[in-house]
Amino acid sequence: MTPDALADRIRALPGDRVLVALVGPPGAGKSTLSDALLAALGADAALVPMDGFHLDDRVLEARGLLPRKGAPETFDIGGLRRALQGIRAGEEVVVPVFDRAREIAIAGARVIPAAARVVLVEGNWLLLDRPGWRDLGPWDLTVRLDVPEAELRRRLEERWAGLGAEVARAKIEGNDLPNARTVRDEGRAADVVIAG
Helix, strand or coil: HHHHHHHHHHHHHCCEEEEEEEHHHCCHHHHHHHHHHHHHHHEEEEEEEEEHCCHHHHHHHCCCHHHHHHCCHHCCEEECCCCHHHHHHHHHEEEEEEEECCEEEEEEEECCCCCEEEEEEEEECCCEECCCHHHHHCCECCCEEECHHHHHHHHHHHHHHHHCHHHHHHHHHHHHHHHHHHHHHEECCHHHHHHE
């Protein structure tokens, strides 16, 4: 399904506020799809990137979770749930945004206007079938990007190329690909699956 066709399907959803979950493993192209959908939907749409709800590195370090940053237990799921409740209620909601260059979430970095009819929520774990995660939503439409592991590996190698071969390999093998397998193996079914 092309982004334009998906945008048409989203436009046709009923309701004054529509929440769409865009899910996929690291490197699947969630941000690229989100950008294309935002362009197609125009001013009527807004984006909540789940990565903004990363716990800070200092918190992760204290919990022994820094090497697993990006895994389900490294997010502020309560903060995400509360933000989604406000969004579902039609409120203006201010959300954090993750700055990948600095590896830090920036509080109050994006406003989801009350006037936005469509709110795209993009992240790895939105359909994870685990306590807390399965309680997110309700979603009006769920979309999963399904990318073969070999292609994910290639994309992740490109993403982390600047870190040096050993550091990149440790990040990919120790975190990104295990997370990708969890998305694949423990995710609930999506309404739309897009092969990549």
